[in-house]
Amino acid sequence: METAHEVEVFLFLVVGMLALFLLAGGVVLFFFVYQKKMLSQQLRLSEMGAAHREELLHSNIEQVEVERKRIAADLHDEVGSIFSTLKLKMNQLERGEDAEKLLADSRDIIDAGISSVRRISHTITPPGLDMFGLADALEALCDKVRGPQLHVEFSCPDDFPRLDSKVELGLYRIMQELFNNTLRHAAATEITVHLRHSPEAVTLIYADNGRGFDPALLQGRAGLGWMNIEARISQLKATLEWITAPGEGLKTIIVISG
Amino acid sequence: MAFWAKQFILYSSFVVLLPLLVAVLRYRCLTPALRMIGVYVLLGTFVQGIAAMMSANKQNNLPLLHLYTILEFTCFVWFYRLLEKNFIKNSIFVGLVIGFPILAILNALFLQSIYEFNTYARSLESILLIMLALVWYYRALEELKIQRLQDDAVFWINTAILLYFSGSALLFGFSNYTLSFQKPLKVYIWAFHALFSTLLYLFITAGLWKQRTR
Numbered sequence: 222m223e224t225a226h227e228v229e230v231f232l233f234l235v236v237g238m239l240a241l242f243l244l245a246g247g248v249v250l251f252f253f254v255y256q257k258k259m260l261s262q263q264l265r266l267s268e269m270g271a272a273h274r275e276e277l278l279h280s281n282i283e284q285v286e287v288e289r290k291r292i293a294a295d296l297h298d299e300v301g302s303i304f305s306t307l308k309l310k311m312n313q314l315e316r317g318e319d320a321e322k323l324l325a326d327s328r329d330i331i332d333a334g335i336s337s338v339r340r341i342s343h344t345i346t347p348p349g350l351d352m353f354g355l356a357d358a359l360e361a362l363c364d365k366v367r368g369p370q371l372h373v374e375f376s377c378p379d380d381f382p383r384l385d386s387k388v389e390l391g392l393y394r395i396m397q398e399l400f401n402n403t404l405r406h407a408a409a410t411e412i413t414v415h416l417r418h419s420p421e422a423v424t425l426i427y428a429d430n431g432r433g434f435d436p437a438l439l440q441g442r443a444g445l446g447w448m449n450i451e452a453r454i455s456q457l458k459a460t461l462e463w464i465t466a467p468g469e470g471l472k473t474i475i476v477i478s479g
Numbered sequence: 480m481a482f483w484a485k486q487f488i489l490y491s492s493f494v495v496l497l498p499l500l501v502a503v504l505r506y507r508c509l510t511p512a513l514r515m516i517g518v519y520v521l522l523g524t525f526v527q528g529i530a531a532m533m534s535a536n537k538q539n540n541l542p543l544l545h546l547y548t549i550l551e552f553t554c555f556v557w558f559y560r561l562l563e564k565n566f567i568k569n570s571i572f573v574g575l576v577i578g579f580p581i582l583a584i585l586n587a588l589f590l591q592s593i594y595e596f597n598t599y600a601r602s603l604e605s606i607l608l609i610m611l612a613l614v615w616y617y618r619a620l621e622e623l624k625i626q627r628l629q630d631d632a633v634f635w636i637n638t639a640i641l642l643y644f645s646g647s648a649l650l651f652g653f654s655n656y657t658l659s660f661q662k663p664l665k666v667y668i669w670a671f672h673a674l675f676s677t678l679l680y681l682f683i684t685a686g687l688w689k690q691r692t693r
Contacts, residue, residue: 230656231664237649238671245609245645249638252616259623 277455280448295341303334347393355389356381356416359396363414366400370410377416384423388477391457392425398446398453399427399473407431407471421478428472433465481663484670491673492531495523498684508690512561516636516683519554522547523680542593545600549580552604555640559611562633566618567611575607596654605648612641632690639682646675 307330314323350358356377363375383389396414403409409431417424439447454461457477464472502509502517509517526547533540556575560567567575583600587593591600615637619625628634650657650672657668 227660227664230653231660231668234649234653234657234668235671238646238675241649242642242646242675245641248613248616249641252620253628256620256623256625256628259620260626263623 277448277452281452284449284452292341292345295337295344299337299341300334303330303337306330307334347390347397350389350393351386354381354383355392358389358393359414359416362393362396362400363412366404366412371404372411374411374413375416376414378418381416381418388423388457391453392423392475392477395450395453395475396425396427398450402446403429403431403471407433409470423477425475426472427475428470430470433467433469433471435467436463436465439463481666484666487670488666488673491677492527494677494680495520495527498680498687499524501684501687505687505690509687510561510632510690512558513632513636513687513690515554515558515561516687519551519558520680520683522550522554539594541595541597545583545587545593545597548597548600548604549583552579552583552608555608556611558636559615562615566615579604579607591655596651596658598652598654601651601654602648605644605651608640608644609648612637612644616641630689632686635682635686635689639679639686642682643675643679646678647672 307327310323310327310330314320314327347358347362349361360375360377363373367373384392400412403412407429409429411430413426413428415424415426417426451461454475459475459477462474464474498516498520502514502520506514506517526543530540530543533543553576556567556572556579560572579600582603583597586597586600591597615633619634625631625634650668657665660668
């Protein structure tokens with residue numbers, strides 16, 4: 222017959238073995254459930270990413286359409302009407318009316334036409350960007366936005382290098398979009414723009430003292446302008462950080478590495 | 480009750496033939512890591528056969544266990560090594576496949592006679608293999624490469640290793656003590672080991688079966 226001590230050790234071993242076995246089973250179960258959960262989360266994130274990319278693509282297409290309509294309207298309203306007026310003047314000249322006055326009027330009309338075409342072409346290709354680079358183009362843009370009610374400060378090191386033309390155009394368009402947002406919605410009185418560079422990265426910091434907003438509101442309800450900025454950021458493989466809160470202005474930090 | 484437990488111990492030793500059969504039938508589909516599991520199963524079959532013969536001849540078959548522990552450990556470590564090169568660093572792999580056999584041999588020479596259970600070596604083996612199995616789970620969670628766990632061969636085999644060595648670790652540590660048990664208790668306690676061993680081979684069978692293509 223087995224002794225009480227033997228039974229005690231036997232029970233200890235059985236309980237211990239079963240406990241360790243169940244513990245290991247618990248680990249396997251936890252792993253199984255957790256892995257499934259992580260996978261479904263990963264799937265959901267990748268679906269959200271795909272939806273967001275599709276949204277950006279649509280916003281891009283929409284943006285291009287808006288731009289085309291605007292150019293068509295500019296050409297129709299400005300250049301078209303200039304040519305119509307010029308034709309009228311030519312007809313008057315043909316009928317032998319006051320030639321000297323008509324020629325003077327025609328010259329004025331042609332001058333207006335030239336500046337109109339220049340303005341339209343500048344909205345398509347930013348003036349000076351190709352020739353003088355991002356720093357000068359942004360400074361010119363700041364000068365254009367600056368007004369009696371809006372103080373705009375721009376700072377950039379003198380040795381700021383020329384960047385890839387796609388990067389320069391992308392950052393310029395982002396800046397245009399940021400200015401647009403500030404002018405339309407922020408009611409700001411002050412804007413500061415800092416452009417910096419290091420061997421590792423180019424950094425653009427844009428800040429206004431306007432209304433600011435709750436960043437959560439951008440989730441899924443971003444307007445065309447914000448989506449356009451995001452599309453350009455993704456195209457440039459840059460990182461974008463918003464620092465804002467209602468009543469506390471907006472600070473935007475864009476970093477392009479490498 | 481003791482009779483049935485004894486019968487279970489006897490017949491459960493034939494379960495090893497199941498993964499052996501699947502390994503032979505599916506040999507061409509098996510990855511190098513799974514082929515190593517096939518080698519382990521073949522080793523298990525041989526050792527169980529020889530142990531049974533020795534036992535039938537009233538010979539002490541525990542010297543076989545000392546050798547088997549080294550070979551079993553090497554097979555499983557090699558299995559993890561063959562899964563992915565980065566799974567076990569070179570230095571750790573060399574340390575394990577050289578260090579463990581040395582310790583096991585030193586144990587057999589100086590600490591525990593080959594005619595008794597090698598509880599130190601067996602416990603150390605269990606701890607190391609449980610750790611490797613847990614590392615595999617951690618890596619699998621980190622990488623999230625496996626879409627359907629139930630269809631993954633390595634998941635089944637890793638689970639087999641974790642469950643078997645977790646369940647048996649305590650018994651391995653107290654094996655020599657169980658020798659002094661009276662017959663029924665000894666049979667019952669080893670019936671538990673037979674249960675874990677059956678699960679090990681069934682899970683390995685499932686793993687080898689799940690491997691459809693190489």
